[in-house]
Amino acid sequence: MEESIKNETAGLESGGEGFARLMEQALLLKPVDIRTYSPLVLAYIGDAVYELFIRTRVINRGSMQVNKMHKKSASLVKAETQAGMIKALMEELDEEEMAVYKRGRNARSFTAAKHAAMIDYRMATGFEALVGYLYLQGRYERLLGLIHDGLERIGEFT
Helix, strand or coil: CHHHHHHHHHHHHCCCHHHHHHHHHHHCCCCCCHHHCCHHHHHHHHHHHHHHHHHHHHHHCCCCCHHHHHHHHHHHHCHHHHHHHHHHHHHHCCHHHHHHHHHHHHCCCCCCCCCCCHHHHHHHHHHHHHHHHHHHHCCHHHHHHHHHHHHHHCCCCC
């Protein structure tokens, strides 16, 4: 397994395909047709993926108190911010991505928005479903491009 990991990590620089294969091997992942996942399952994984990307960006901005990092991360992963990002990205989405977003937005969740307006919460769920969908498809370049563009458009790269 260790030799396999070395071979796979060499492919990380080439678009993440090596990372995806490494993850499949290490976690013993089975092939799954992601179109069978509900939009809430896509949002579930998308929430975690988006938060990991945001936390990575926050810690990359330099050492600071963990509480400050948490506050910055929280401000970027809250429903209101995600809703603003998806609004700013609408024109950039292709037909398939828009369909995934709308399925997520329209999904009926058993959890309620705790600190957000319901419209922002629903839009954020759609955004997270799209993030999860692109992540599970291995479309990392597209996913990171959308996150970059969304953050830029809401003024987070100033």
